[in-house]
Amino acid sequence: MQEHHGARGAQFGSKIGFILASVGSAIGMGNIWMFPYRVGQYGGAAFLIPYFLFVALFGAVGLSGEFALGRLTGTGPVGSYDYAMRTRGLRGGKLLGAIPLLGSFGIAIGYSVIVGWVLRSAAGAATGGLFAADSETFFSQMTGRFGSVPWHLAVVALTVLFLAGGVIKGIEKANRVMMPAFFVLFIIIAVRVAFLPGAGEGYRYLFVPKWSALLDMRTWIMAMGQAFFSLSITGSGMIIYGSYLAKTEDIPHASAMTAILDTLAALVAGFAVIPAVYAFGLDPRSGPPLIFLTLPKVFAQMPAGRLFAALFFISVFFAGITSLINMLEVCGEALSRHLRLGRLPALLITGAIVFGAGLLIEYEPYLGRWMDVVTIYIVPIGALLGAVMIYWVLGMDSIGRELMTGRKKPLLHGFAFLAKYVYIFLAGAVVVCSFAIKGGIG
16 A cells, blocks of 8 residues: 655654653653552552553654654654554544544643643742642632633633744754753752752652562552553554654664653652652642642742742643644644644634633633543544554555665664563553543543
8 A cells, every 4th residue: 555654744843852752742741640649549669560561562663653754754643543444454443543533632621721720839939929829729719610721722722823834943842942941850859859858758758668568459540540641642643743753764773862851850740749748748649739739839838939839830831732632633743644634723613612622621620520531542543543553454564674774774683572461461551541540540
């Protein structure tokens, strides 16, 4: 079958631009609140052993496969899955590709609301409004019914504005600025936190190994889920970024760099967040409210707290908006290609749907239920479908040739076995565990 790469002719301008965009997609709220908590909860430094193993495997096989499928077909999940199915003389690929696409749409709807809260918190930190009342009051006002509509709208509008610039002037340029800024700001915060009295307890929570945890299956399951979802392996977003990648680029190397930088982001977040929480005797296990309820209390008691709170929320905003850019791009590309719309009309429609649907779930309890349904059920199934499409339907011969295009070294020894059997099995295990364990594993 003839490939249709580059149907739109859009490509990243450089390898580093592609990597930063991919890292921007991968880094999200889970890196900031969930990873530090899970490290401490499931064995400290011992948790890092299975986590690094899963990151290495999912990065080498999962990310590489999604990038390669996108570059081979030159399109997003709907077109890519259709292409894979047609190589077998089968139909229904577009319908199957719609599942991970719906996952991206669903996450984008909820994420736009959350990033709106982050933006409002950043403004509150800068003006002092965040500290004018207790954090619970600020949070309840912010997350009430239609409590943050202007901020929510600003986030969606800004994302569409970035995307309107195209791949190089929009996606790549935004990530070239925001991703380095994210790391710099979080490192500044982590350095400041290191000098807080009591921060040492936080470091012990994070990194003193509890080796017995390795004998607990839950440690391995949570490490697997954290690694899988942290790398943004969803069967959609990384495929669309791969479709903008030049044939001269080494996909396995780019995947490895993406996985390394995403892991570094999670570690830096851990160094910034958990020691600060311990320094003021607060609960590190508070989950998502950690960002909006617990940390403002920390910053309120910290010298120059307003400044560091503003830096923190700005850096979290950068992480959120770069992820949202990827989600809206994959959705906009699907509308543009399959409804034969221009890029800008497709993006405007996408933004309108995301904002309009988000208005209905701005109330925090509604948002929580929405995100649970999307992340626990739809996204894992979409990711598994992507893995099956790449390594079983399309097959190792086709995807292997694409992985070797632009690469001088051979693929990892045993790559085919890892991809076809180990990775597929683990992707299936992610689905089963997401369904079986209350609250999911991502």
